[in-house]
Amino acid sequence: MNAQPHPQLNPQPLLSVRDMTRTWDGVHGCRDVSFDLFPGEVLCVVGESGSGKSTLLSAVSYQTQPDAGSVWYDTRDQGFIDLAALPGARLRLLSRTDWGFVRQNARDGLRMQVSAGANIAERLMAVGDRHYGDLRAVAGNWLQKMEIDAGRLDDTPVSFSGGMQQRLQIARNLVTHPRLVFMDEPTASLDVSVQARLLDLLRQLVTDLGLAAIVVTHDLAVARLLAHRTLVMRGGVVVESGLTDQILDDPQHPYTQLLVSSILQS
């Protein structure tokens, strides 16, 4: 991230989270989380398993309802609003057009029994595109952008490698030009050799498309490569937050120090 300048800060955050708490049994989850996310900014949420980071992602994207606190989003047509006030229908529409959600396991975010082309074109068809030729062309374009051979357009994801499936899932999410993408451990299920290539691609896309993203990961290297800012979570709370470089080069909280030092050792 060092070579990339921090995106020009629009004073209006794209997403604002205030004092948000979400637990699934009264005890485990995330508590009192607050942060802002600006357009074009990538935020990493880092922590071990059980730290509450996945719960955080689920609550912030309103797939589960926060128990307390609020999440605000700067919509295209209604301005900056509290997501709790949004009717279910509008929330669903928002999540399928202006947002993306990339799952750790590509199979959970794809239709495995239809072609790559159909997977990518689905969101466009959902919002009314009805020209087969155009849909196919757009899908083919995206395959190329994701460095997948365009000849695989009619193949089902079953025949793709893990890395290709993940890139396909990302394309499926980006086709409607969302402004915000949530990613849950996007590289964790991939081979180390494949991870680097995917991260590179993500980094490029984020800049080219001006995407804002919240990326959950246990891997500090992902944060280093992708994120402008990072939150460190432990036991359900954010123990440290700030610019990624600062956190990784000069961690303040003992837990962060432990995390950082353990990478250096390994």
Add this chain to the structure above:
Amino acid sequence: MYVAVKGGERAILNSYRMLDAYRRGDRAVPELSLDQIREQMPLAVSRVMAEGSLYDPQLASLALKQAAGDVIEAVFLLRAYRTTLSRYGYTQPIDTGAMRLQRRISSTFKDVPGGQILGPTYDYTQRLLDFTLEAQREADALPAGGDALDSAMPRVTDLLAHDELIDAEPVPEGDPEPFDLTRQPLDFPASRAARLQNLARADEGFLLSMGYSTQRGYGNTHPFAAEIRYGTLEVEMHIEELGFSVTVGEIEITECQMVSQFAGNADTGPKFTRGYGLTFGYGERKAMSMALVDRALKAKDLGERADSPANDHEFVLYHSDNVEASGFVQHLKLPHYVDFQANLELLRRLRADGAALQPTPQAAPTSLIDEAVSQ
């Protein structure tokens, strides 16, 4: 020259006659009487009444005779008849605690107030074919009744409730009229009343399999049979014009209460949870299976893991009715040649197109690949 085939109506009328002959069998053999069925096949009659949702042993016997012993066909007959009956109103809730008991057992306590009453059951028999039944023989007369059954037969679950060890089953706020599955279509999320009604008339085999699956790991509930009761009780109905309730009949029912352990959640501490089964007539296997499935359907509300088939409300409740299931499965016997023709045409066209393009290697044909299989 092809001539369109006619005479379907005559064929149908002939098939009626053949069916009647099939049902009657060898005319040298005495015809079955409804009394015989009612008296000597009471378990079949019970099942037909339970799944037919109509308590009438005489009609159930008629249905079994007409159906030539096919229980599901008999259930269908009874249900269709039920459609023609007028609805006068609803009875008062029955009090199974006031049952005149023939059988009452509990597997959770060695002894319970009132004792373990075995009653008429196959449970303790050895399943050896009794060839003495090949001939007509008189059953041994029962000895004259001894002491009357202890009138104090508190429900085991009431005993647990007294110590607050089991989840209460409170009457909903305002005591609203319950959902009536025989009048309204099922909707989701389904209330407990709707679920229990659906299960009460569900196919015994289906519930048995679903209940069995919960015992084998598809949704573990570690159940215990707290109490099983079989006997008779009176059914009362409040008559507006009279201003009081009158007894409209006496019915036999079987009731099963299962209890399972529950670890508790953020709101409640650990306690026992219930599964409830109730059936017309004598049907323990059905009542027990119903109780297991009732409990399994509660899993999601209790915050437990709920990813097994028996936990899936829509899966269980939409496929439990054997009249629906039988109809749809067997409808495949109806002519489908128009649609088949359409498919035939398409297949021929695809093969023709495929043959024309032969040189290009085709991608592997897509199919609805099962997620589980491909993983």
Add this chain to the structure above:
Amino acid sequence: MSALHATVERDDHYNFAYLDESTKRMLRRALLKAVAIPGYQVPFGSREMPLPYGWGTGGIQVTAAIIGQDDVLKVIDQGSDDTTNAINIRRFFGRVTGVATTEATPDATIVQTRHRIPETPLREGQVMVYQVPIPEPLRWLEPSETETRTMHALAEYGGMHVKLYEDIAQHGHIATTYDYPVIVNDRYMMRPSPIPKFDNPKLDGNPALMLFGAGREKRVYAVPPYTRVKSLDFDDHPFTVETWTECCDLCGSRESYLDEIILDDAGTRRFVCSDTEYCNHRQAQQRNDKATA
């Protein structure tokens, strides 16, 4: 106008049309709601009928709810009045209503059908009652009823087009040949029941009232007269119907849906109109014309 079938004695043990009056009212209320929201599936309290679920109980309940003494009923299955299921249902209504029945489409006031729309154009005042096995067009995509209801409420129909896209990608054209999904009144997606797609255009702007009944699934839906019904397609892959190179072997029609009949072991085949009444009528006319010529 004549009842062409052995009159079945009206059985007085049953209420007119078998169902009790309050059940018929319940059904009519559901049907009114369905007509008010074209293509929308209205739940109703389906009753067990003397024919099995899956064999037309939905259609039978709809017909039973609307039929009156003066109606004239036609019942067809696979386009024919003489198939066993059509006969069975016609006998049932004869028994519980005593209403006149007919094979002639123009003479009928109510036509109950399984899997076909008659070739003879319908007119204002007629009612078509369709027997529906699975009412939900999204069922193949989503087994959960709760989820499909939400999808309809939000008009989330993208998934259906995925299927069509996939067909074109794999086969070069859309592979659905019957029960072809449509959009009704530019709003709800609907399954027209397993009629061949050949019949879909007949739904668009039809002067008759179309009622659909699914007994086992407990839903009714409707297409009011003169309603827009559009079959799903892509702008560059428009909806097309089946065609045959052959014509009907009996009446020579080139406009009707043809059934394929296999005549012998060698696979000799003939094509005849699926709509037997339409075919017989044409043959009678041709004989007439020949006689007067």
